Amino acid sequence: MKALVLKAPGTNRDRDLVEALELAGSQAEVVPLAILREAPERIQKYGMVVVPGGFSYGDALGAGKLLALDLITYFQEAMSDFVASGRPVLGICNGFQALVKAGLLPGSARSLQVTLTANEKGRFECRWVRLAAPASHCIWTQGLEDFWCPVAHGEGRLASFENEALARLREGGHIALIYTNADGQPAGGEYPANPNGSIGDIAGLCNEQGNVLGLMPHPENAVFSYQTASLPGKSGKGALELLRRGVAFALQS
Amino acid sequence: MEALHADMRALGMGGVRSAHSCALYFVDGKIAPEEMDLLGRFVFSDPVVETCAWRVLGAPSESGSKAAGVDGAAARAVIEILRKPGVADPFGEEAVRAAHELGVKGVERVATGTRWEFEGEGLTSAVLETMARRLLANPLVDRWAFGEIQPLFPDEEAHGAPVVWLDVASMDDEALLALSRERRLALDLVEMRAIRDWYRQAGRAASDVELEMLAQTWSEHCVHKTFKALVHVREVDRNSTLVRDYTVDSIFRTFIQTVTRSLDRPWVASAFVDNAGIVNFDGAWDLSFKVETHNHPSAVEPFGGANTGVGGVIRDIMGVSARPIAVTDVLCFGPQDTPADLLPEGVLHPRLIARGVVEGVEDYGNKMGIPNVNGAVVFHPGYASNPLVYCGCVGLAPRGAHVHQPRPGDHVIVLGGRTGRDGIRGATFSSMTMDASTGEVAGASVQIGEPIVQKRALDVLLEARDAKLYTAVTDCGAGGLSSAIGEMASQLGADIELAGLGTKYPGLSAWELWLSEAQERMVLAVPPEHVAALDALCKKWAAEYWDLGSFRNDGRLVVRLGGEVVLDLPGTFLHEGLPRRQLEARIVRDESDLASEVLDATSTTFQVAQPARAAVDAGSRPAGQGTHVQFASRLLELLASPNIASREQIVRRYDHEVQGGTVVKPFAGPGGDAPQDAAVLVPQGTGGAWGIALSNAIRPDKGEVDPCGMAWSCVDEAVRNAVAVGADPDKLAILDNFCMGNPNDPLVMGALVETARGLHDAALAYGTPIISGKDSFYNEYLGGDGRRHAIPPSLLVSAMGFVPNVTKVMTSFLKQPGDLLMLVRGSHLLPTDRIRNFYRAIHQAIQAGELAAVHDCAEGGAAVAVAEMCMGGRMGAVLEIPSSEEGDDFWFADMDAALIVEVRQGFEERFEMRMAEAAGSEALTLLGEVQRAPVLEITGHGVRETIAIDQLLTAWKVQGAEVLP
Missing domain, CATH: 3.90.650.10 (PurM-like C-terminal domain)
Known part of the structure; x- marks a missing residue:
């Protein structure tokens, strides 16, 4: 099984993801957007599609916005086919922003409007956070134990103008990951456990089918033991587990 | 917004109750209303959290906000800000591209700006003017209006100013000096005479392109005249009686290069030759390290200056064919509570400088995806008008991957960003003392960064390296193409046609094309048979390149624009024609003298508390009768002082996790907030068994008192910090960065000689080879009061050490x-x-x-x-x-x-x-x-x-x- 790691101009955690996916048992190939654009149907050759973090197009006009425009303009059909086939799709950080802004998350079926926008503190932040996986449809996080990994973003606050957005996300089983405090309780909007002010402490969303996951934190930076060597008590075990589940699912589908 | 309110309070504008901003876009082209609606929804706003309204310019205003608050003290006011024409607007360019992608092909140009709306008391025109000038906009790159602003797109003038030919050969001394002054060449009489003599012999006039290139090539910034000068040192006692005198024949050779030569460590692969120092700790990988300063640009435009400082040092690492794996930043600011009215005229407030610089560092490193893992922030009154911004970068390459031997016939290729008027004459700018008019006249020296353009160039460069597509590479820094191509072609010479260079807008004259310091550009020497492969790589990574000509074999550099020869100089004159500088140094052996002079200057200028000294002096304060009753209160006071307080709110803005190799992080421990003495990194792709430690030391408080002792302390502290996290002290290299005032002042030169001597002795004692270094002079400001405001002698020592066993790192x-x-x-x-x-x-x-x-x-x-x-x-x-x-x-x-x-x-x-x-x-x-x-x-x-x-x-x-x- 080979994962497609989509690299737009400004994507920068592609190599981190390749290393982590290989550790999780997958092969991975970084494909430049300009090349894939020439033959979008090539996406179907892969067992998994991953949109990594970074600053696609320099975050011009909003994080992930112009990459989302590319996804809509050039890959709408190819991506819908891929998602419909049930194979796993993962968007991390800038990739999550792009999936949300392209309408792939939380899924267009019920036209729920959410976005990822500027952190409540109004600035970029890099810190380690603890994540928990509530019950959801997500094939990546089912029953996953809590784990730590870093966030590094300026526009990670999940927001909506619809008052019932949070309830609908919960009912729909879309909430794949939430920020918790150090004791494992939901952060309750408290900074810095919830680093960006997301509604419902949401760190990651999945679609209704459960095969598309987007998240702001970086599990790919918490898979090697040296990455947590100076952080006693912060295990990244679940981060690798999350990737392994995606890989295992891709192998089955 | 919190920061803005704090800044407004600091500037005495406490009357502002609320401040709101929104993004402004001016769209030029043939666009249907429904297309504008589409752009508004998809390109210009996020409809989930934002609203968007548009109208045709020239139509009546849709709100009553026009010009409100200009007269009297209105309760509501509007300020609109746009970039000046000619200043890069990357988001505007992306918006045009996005509009076309959406199918709105009629969009020709987009300008981006900001609209501010304020409510509060006392919003007089004077307050609004201060607010715009000091807080919201930068007069160098922005223009603004109270009320609605009209967009000005860069003019479409197709031709630049024609080449000017000057009869230098017949100029007398006065005319030569006037020429140097008028064109801001920063060359002295001896140097101008050398130029005149050459043209006399050549029997022809000099083009402006040639003069500008000579000024850049011979600038302090590019050739380090001071470090290579013959220095006549006079040591005197406090009664000015001569104790001894001697000559230092090149500070660089005497004190710096000798250390590395005599230590002769087998793992030093390259020192002082390439754009960065290179070591080889493990046998398989070359590690490069370079630290640069970007002080002058950061003083006048903090965001842009620091931003391009980081971008520039990353290019130094790309210039040794390496992948950038870490950035470092050491920032020196004036006290954040300096009263604004005590600052010399024309100086930005230290708060604004610090805010802009931190944002600038954040922006470039984060967007390039390079972890920022080590640094320092130092406050000292001596930096109030001259901040120091040190930017470092570490690179990784397979052993021996860097090549630097162009061959005759190889193409001269510029890769990366387009050329504009940004950053003209930066090298000479940084080789002059600043004064109140510097901000205005040096406007063109401001550089605007586009990290994503550089990221694309990096993606191309690394694949080109692995495919062996080039025979030499260097970065475009100070002096632009003149310096990059000039150096690369110093032996062979080259034929260059500037007409083929991609520009941001038309109308650049020949010398502007040749000298522009537009960012994000690399120069490659590509054999003709590999040009097609490079072209394919550029398509793959959506990067641009321009083929400007080829290398000759006779050492002559010939530059044309549209066929007309605008420069024709031999490499021997360009690179060896510079007369050697002679400088005087004075060292006062009673150490308190120099110290009191510097202190006197800083404290009388700023009349503020000196937290930097207070923190350090705490140690030498008389201790009473050996009692410790104040232990708790003194400790708490120190912990909350600017030079010791937790750096989280600054450092968390830098991504220190990207590339996945940060083992000892800037903040560690169970609470994730314990600062570490140095960073330990596992370079991605090297296996994870070994790592490198990165540390730094800077002690301006000691520089004031004892420059030689400062150098010892810096070497010690850098070594100590690296060893503390697990580095092997026998496999540790250091870098030096000197920042000083005007080298024509014998006391400044005296401090420099002392610092260099201390560095030499300490590096030998500690056994640490020096692999790279840089110097920055003229870090002083001629105030409106007619007095010099120089920084304390400042030396930054950065260290890179080998960590043999990553499982044994220490915290x-x-x-x-x-x-x-x-x-x-x-x-x-x-x-x-x-x-x-x-x-x-x-x-x-x-x-x-x-x-x-x-x-x-x-x-x-x-x-x-x-x-x-x-x-x-x-x-x-x-x-x-x-x-x-x-x-x-x-x-x-x-x-x-x-x-x-x-x-x-x-x-x-x-x-x-x-x-x-x-x-x-x-x-x-x-x-x-x-x-x-x-x-x-x-x-x-x-x-x-x-x-x-x-x-x-x-x-x-x-x-x-x-x-x-």
Whole structure:
């Protein structure tokens, strides 16, 4: 099984993801957007599609916005086919922003409007956070134990103008990951456990089918033991587990 | 917005109740209304959280906000800000591209800006003007209007100004100096005469392109005239009686290069030759390291200056064919509470400088995806009008991957960004003293960064390297193409046609094309048979390149524009024609003299508290009768002081996790907030067994008093910090960065000679080769008061050490109740090379697992070091004042070669024996013991004080945050 790691101009955690996916048992190939654009149907050759973090197009006009425009303009059909086939799709950080802004998350079926926008503190932040996986449809996080990994973003606050957005996300089983405090309780909007002010402490969303996951934190930076060597008590075990589940699912589908 | 309110208060504009901003876009082209609606929804706004309205310009205003608040003191006011024409607007360019992608092909140009709406009392035109000029906009790159602004797109003038030919050959001295002044060549009479003589011999006029190139090539920035000069040194006593005099034949050769040569470490692969120093610790990988300064640009445009400072040093690493794997930043600012009216005219407030610089550093490193893992932020009144911005970058390449031998016939290819008027004459700008008009006249020197353009160039470059598509590569920095191509073609010469260069807009004249310091450009020498492959790589990574010509074989550099020869100079004259500079240095042997002069200048100018000194002087303050009654209050005060307070709110804005190799992080420990002495990185792709440690040291407080001693302290602290996290002191290289005032001032030169001598002696004693260095002069400001405001002599030493075993890295926070805390000192071994035994012993103790935590004793002494270890581990300690020690000096003095260690239980004896053997029994002092209760207790001499760790944390993190930008 080979994962497609989509690299737009400004994507920068592609190599981190390749290393982590290989550790999780997958092969991975970084494909430049300009090349894939020439033959979008090539996406179907892969067992998994991953949109990594970074600053696609320099975050011009909003994080992930112009990459989302590319996804809509050039890959709408190819991506819908891929998602419909049930194979796993993962968007991390800038990739999550792009999936949300392209309408792939939380899924267009019920036209729920959410976005990822500027952190409540109004600035970029890099810190380690603890994540928990509530019950959801997500094939990546089912029953996953809590784990730590870093966030590094300026526009990670999940927001909506619809008052019932949070309830609908919960009912729909879309909430794949939430920020918790150090004791494992939901952060309750408290900074810095919830680093960006997301509604419902949401760190990651999945679609209704459960095969598309987007998240702001970086599990790919918490898979090697040296990455947590100076952080006693912060295990990244679940981060690798999350990737392994995606890989295992891709192998089955 | 919080920061804006704080800044407004600092500038005395407390009357503003609310401030709102929104994005402005001006769209030029043939666009249907429904297309504008589409653009509004998809391109210009996020409809989930934003609203978007548009109208055709020239139509009546849709709101009543026009020109409100210009007269009188209105309750509501509007300020609209746009970039000046000709200033890069990358988001505008992306918007055009996005519109076309959406199918709205009629969009031709987009300009981006900001609209501010204020409510409050006292919004007079004077207040609004100050607000716009000082807080919201930068007069160098922005223009603004109170009310609605009209867009100005760059003019479409198709031709630049024609080449000007000057009859230099017949100029007398006066005319030569006038020419240097008018064109801001920053060349002195001796240099101008050398130019005149050459043209006399050549029997022709000089083109403006040639003169500009000579000025850049011969600038301090590019050739380091001061470091290569013949220096006549006079040492005098305090009565100005000559003690001795001697000549230093090149500071560089005498004090810097000799260190590396005589240490002759086999793992030093390249020192002082390439764009960066290169070492080879493990046999398979080359590690490069370079640290640059971007002080002058950051003083006038903090965001852009720091942004392109980071971008520039990353290009230095790309220029040695390496992948950038870490950036570092050391920032020196004036005190953040400096009263605005005490600043010299034309100087930005230190708050604004700090805010802009931090944002600029954040923006470039984060967007390039390079972790920022090590740095420092220093406050000192001497930096109020001259901030220092040191930007470093570390690179990784397979051993021997870097090539630098162009061949005749190879194509000269520019890769990356387009050329514009941004950053013209930066090299000469940084080689001059600034004055109140500098901001305006040097406007064109401001550089605008586009990190994503550089990221694309990097993707191309690394694949081109692996495919061996080029024979040489260098970056475009100061001097632009003139410097990059000039250096690359210094032996062979080249034929260049500038018409083929991609520009941001038309209308650039020949010298502007040749000199522009537009960012994000690399120059490659590509054999003709590989041009097609490079073209394919550029398509793959959506990068641009321009083929400008080819290398010759006779050393002549010929530049044309549209076929017309605009420059024709031999490499010998360009690179060897510069007359050697002669400088005077004066060293006053009574050290207090220089110090008092600098202090006098800074304190009379700023009349503010000097927190930098206060923190350090705490150590030497008279200690009463050896009592410790003030221990707790002094410790808390120090922890909340600007030079010691937790750096989280600055450093968290940098991504320190990208590339997945940050082992010892800027913040570690159970609370994730314990600062570390150095960073340890596992370079991605190298396997994960070994790593590198990165550390730095800068001590302006010592530079004022004793420049030679400062250099010793800097080398010691950089080595100490690296060893503290697990680096091998025998595999450690250092870099130097000198920042000084005007080298024509003999006292400044005296301080430079002393600093360089100290660096030389210390580096030899510690056995650390110097692999790269840089100098920045003219860090002074001629104030409206007619006085010079120079910085304290400043030396930054950066270190890169080999960490042989990543599983044995060391951190600073406490680990285990019951462990002993000890102070280990090697200062009694200085100034001999026995100091190496001391650091070797510490390293071996770490490797043998005898230590649980190690932390360097720096500002605030042992007390602050222990407090940081406690806070970091969320554990307490019981400290006993050693019977042999008297007074607060012991706890608060800053010491060279001193560390606090936590010794693991059962290893006490072994560690003590090891240290006694290496450094004598006086190296060890028992301080106390780690305890689980989160309380710091200090007892002895009849005193007992306790402080809760929470109290320490509040002072250090909460109160501390208030004094930082």
